[in-house]
Amino acid sequence: MQLIKPYGDTLNDGAVQLSFTLPVSNGAKAIEAAIQYTKKLGFTEVEVVNAHPLSDDFTFFVVYGKTSMAIDYDKIVVEEIEKPMDFYGVNSYIKEHIQRKIAVIGACTGTDAHTVGIDAILNMKGWEQHYGLERYPMIDAYNLGAQILNEDLIRLAVEKNADAILVSQVVTQKDVHIHNLTNFIELLEADGLRSRFIVLAGGPRISNKLALELGFDAGFGRGTYPEHVGSFIAKKMVEKMMR
């Protein structure tokens, strides 16, 4: 058991900074409300260090407080993502274990027009000096860009005989990504195609957890490099072949 708490300047002092807006007019009462609110959240030694009116009806607060809440760090489990293979590793792994080129197809779907993320994974030049999958000798990569209908993506995946489909979602306001990703899986299942493909979701607010919940094989968030994706697909294909 390893109980941990936030650290300000002394171990376990529990110091936390918060900021939020309350729908009240600034003044002594508003500040008291912010203090009591923060206490209600479980903090002690609460100090409202700044209160600024945003309009007649809203006030923004910066607050420092301490919490006695602790969490057992030993109990935190994360699926440790296996250290991915690099560019060379992925290619030779495919050559050795799959013995043919693999095909991947990707798009940013729905009304979402953000291409930079999917480009980072698929395009030749890649991202932050990490080559994109297009440059991998053992991978055929098709990048459809953005604003692609789920239907079109699936149709083209079948046409190109893809092994993996990559779906990027960047806009998440009002959970538009959840609707869109769910719809994608539903369409695949309706067509009886779900097991034919490895399907991956990605984007800055996508976590592996969320993607698994929605029925994808994996999810990739911020800081993903092409080799993470290449490694995952290759290993997963081999795993599928084994079964």
Add this chain to the structure above:
Amino acid sequence: MQLIKPYGDTLNDGAVQLSFTLPVSNGAKAIEAAIQYTKKLGFTEVEVVNAHPLSDDFTFFVVYGKTSMAIDYDKIVVEEIEKPMDFYGVNSYIKEHIQRKIAVIGACTGTDAHTVGIDAILNMKGWEQHYGLERYPMIDAYNLGAQILNEDLIRLAVEKNADAILVSQVVTQKDVHIHNLTNFIELLEADGLRSRFIVLAGGPRISNKLALELGFDAGFGRGTYPEHVGSFIAKKMVEKMMR
């Protein structure tokens, strides 16, 4: 009943920003710990938007989350501080109701060397274009500066026949101000002098609430102007005379 919650971009969405450091090494497990910790504090839809290692053993997080906690704004009561009189008001109030000059003495006590706060209240030039009490025709003000022993302050207050004693405390680390303010009241009481003076505490981290708890007549925090103090003393003296 007026239940309120933090406001991000929709009424009652409960959006709050937090930041804190955990004593763990950065990585997937640390991030998961930060998420779970924030959830344990009662937040939902928790997103760790930034995680940065501070050293091998510490990681700093910026987190956004939502809370469903609400507070009843109607139940918040604050002692509404009476609108203070201004420079002219204070002087004519004293002239009319007390009919003599009043004397105040102040210092920043203990090892605390911050004079700017007490100077702001007492010195001629005052603070942010608000004259200090020294300039008030009806007030004799004595400013002892900083690093004054509680004993010396009390001795001089008796000597000068002061009506009010002003104690400034700026350094609060390890609650040094609490010790010092408590000691001040204890000394006064030991000498049987508590009821003779109006005693005020002040400083950026002093609240009226805290000062009252420690046995002062009032406490003044950030944003205090000399006339707030002058008004309070004059009214309090009249109140004492009535009794």
Add this chain to the structure above:
Amino acid sequence: MNRSKLDLDPEKIDYAREISKKITQPVQDYISGHTTVSVERTTLRMLGADGIDANEVPVPNLIIQQLKDRVGEGAAKFYINALLKKGLTPSALNSEIANGLDISTLEWAESTQIEKKAAELVQSFSSRVKENVRFRNEKLTQFNSSQSTPLLYLIVATGNIYEDVKQAQGAAIQGADVIAVIRTTGQSLLDYVPFGPTTEGFGGTYATQENFKIMRKALDEVGEKIGKYIRLVNYCSGLCMPEIAVMGALERLDMMLNDSMYGILFRDINMYRTFVDQKFSRMVNSFAEIVINTGEDNYLTTSDAFEKAYTVTASQFINEQFAYESGMPARLMGLGHAFEMNPEMKNGFLFEMAQAQMAREIFPEAPLKYMPPTKYMTGDIFKGYAMNTLFNFIAKSTNQGILLLGMLTEAIHTPFMQDRYLGVANARYVLNSMADFADDIEFRKDGIMQTRAKDVLDQSISFLEQISEKGLFNAIEQRLFAEVARPKNGGKGLDGVYEKTDGYYNPMYSFLERELKIN
């Protein structure tokens, strides 16, 4: 004030303008010979067409459907004819059409009568817009002293117009001079303009005339309260570019996002369609004295800001020429650019400053629109706040006109109310603290900034030469812009382009040409 700091060669600048003119001229020829469904719908709206049918199809779209392949004749005469033949007011006629009246099959009134009626409708459109212009100018004069330079520009993006109103009024109180209502993600690809107040959008709110009206009113109200004229912005972009321009002219919007090529490159809208549409939209904006905001920032969110800086400058030259050709004076050209260099780049600040100063010196009268860092913003909101500080610094020290305020939560969510306040507070602090810095420094001769600006100008010129040689249509097809290739006959909306027939009739178009003195 604007002594040259960069020591750019004026002849090179003139030369760049010349090539740009050569680039846009052939496009101009194409435009003259064509119209589009949206140009016609725009004209109909100017004449008074409005409203929707039971399926929420707007009346202007219904009319175009009725015309089928006769769109090339111009829709105006059909609408005016119907007014005459039916003896109805526009609004009564609109209801009839919404209820199924087909105006393409009516008998023809006398052409002199049609022209007389047209003149009357032109007049009524013209006076409404002129009244808007007059009102705006009056308010700007009245509240003159409270306008800051650069103008502080904030966005609202809740998706719900009523929620937007709250946030916009709050933003105005916090210090915004300009409020942009961000549009819902899908709208630029809709080939019609939705109707009425709306409360459901993703990442933004639908642009509808009613939403414009609601927000205009809200901003006028808060403006009176705080003694300031608050400018309102929307998007005159996508498949309904000119229609939205007219809606904006009618509802007194003050600025419009409006770019001659954005739709082609970033929305995959057909190039012919876009070029025809953009011209008419800009004529409307010019007439209504609406400042346009061009979209050069978009090049940098996709490509590297250091390497592709010249594409921004080149695009500014092209946008300028297209704007001139629409009768737009320089003072309405909010040419865009952005602070998007990698924050880890050594001397990145100097390169940004050189670029911003270059735009300032090349387009001295244009109220440049300067976009904040977005691409390299991360969840580190503190770092983001520091980046926004330097961004504001450059904006002021290079005399930018319109300052889109950076949001410290750019990488996380559409702005919270406090994010906007923090954005304004940062800008106000910086702008005031270094108010006269621009005038107090000079750039070292042949220093990093001078050299950089010269290099970028040279690169822009060779890029423009290359485009000129190929022709703009081919250049776009051949991936010269924004790292995308757009086939001439690809993209959305080509089916809405029509060759003008010989008898093409458009009294509004002709009116604007006269007013704007377009040859």
Add this chain to the structure above:
Amino acid sequence: MNRSKLDLDPEKIDYAREISKKITQPVQDYISGHTTVSVERTTLRMLGADGIDANEVPVPNLIIQQLKDRVGEGAAKFYINALLKKGLTPSALNSEIANGLDISTLEWAESTQIEKKAAELVQSFSSRVKENVRFRNEKLTQFNSSQSTPLLYLIVATGNIYEDVKQAQGAAIQGADVIAVIRTTGQSLLDYVPFGPTTEGFGGTYATQENFKIMRKALDEVGEKIGKYIRLVNYCSGLCMPEIAVMGALERLDMMLNDSMYGILFRDINMYRTFVDQKFSRMVNSFAEIVINTGEDNYLTTSDAFEKAYTVTASQFINEQFAYESGMPARLMGLGHAFEMNPEMKNGFLFEMAQAQMAREIFPEAPLKYMPPTKYMTGDIFKGYAMNTLFNFIAKSTNQGILLLGMLTEAIHTPFMQDRYLGVANARYVLNSMADFADDIEFRKDGIMQTRAKDVLDQSISFLEQISEKGLFNAIEQRLFAEVARPKNGGKGLDGVYEKTDGYYNPMYSFLERELKIN
């Protein structure tokens, strides 16, 4: 590199130096004729006196108590005599003294013997310090490439030396070049130096030799790990000014807060005491090649930074003269100043920049110490972060040497671990992004910044003239500095000042005078 931007008149600068010399000269005469209890305790420590008795009174203090009114003869001979007479090593003698041995009453050894022993002890002190200097220089050369300019300076202030160590190592990993251990609030008024490792302080940690040693070791360790020499700073200030200098020389500190007048003005320490003490402390610092940090920033936390800017410049001139008179080369003079203008002030940034650049041009070789905004920091941590951004900007664009990093929580608490990280991150971003900006711009002739710098220089000169006329002692008494009046015979520590007797003997003092070539 440092072409003049401000176009200051070099003759005026020379003239200001001349008056400053005139100001410090009479003080110098006073100093020559006097010693103090702390000068003598310092000398004893240099000879080897150390340790405490059962009441925690340090051995050097015990010896001074024994000497009573004979302090004016110099304490050295008593200690050396005791070593000889008792035939003990210093550490054995220290124990005896701690146990009650009175060394003031021993018989006298031969004076040649005393001198021989003195020479030996001088030698051993000298070689220990020289070894420290050698080691530091070696490490600085070894890790040369990893030092940034300006040096990034962070404070730790937990009150507990072991907690400080954790925070300091963390800070070094985050990017600090310099770590200052802030001292507990009351220490400057103690007339002795506490002993051993300490874990209880308010707003800072006691300065003790053992604490110095612990932190030095910790920083050397982390430095080796990250390939950087981390400089250590403490406070050579207050009633024990020279004693702490020696502790620092012995434990290889690299910088010391050390000002010729800070104690008088801001701690109400007697002026005679301070002037005598500061000289010896600076001789020690010079010999140990410790960079001093002067305290001009303090003027601005009390008075208005715009109005009283000239007091900073004047104090820099005075500090410089006192330092020269202690044999200190300019490269060790970390003259102080601070970014403390009201952030609401229009063009405040320009005034700050003019001031910083002026310090740079007047003191071209000094590694100026630039202090961040503190006074106008509030609980608005975001605004504070923006202020720190502009502060870092000025630091780099005026080539400051030592950059105290601003803390966004300055108005709230002594720094949390993350506050320090955020401070470094801000500086690193800014310094890299505008790395060569200083070289790339010039100031406009007779612009705001040039004019401001000239005005401040003129004001400083008339201020210095005024002081010179009155004499420094009178000027301080008459409230010319920092808005406080300090009577000549007031303040703490006057009872520790002694006129030197004719036979005053101090081999360490003489040794340093020779080494430092003080006339």
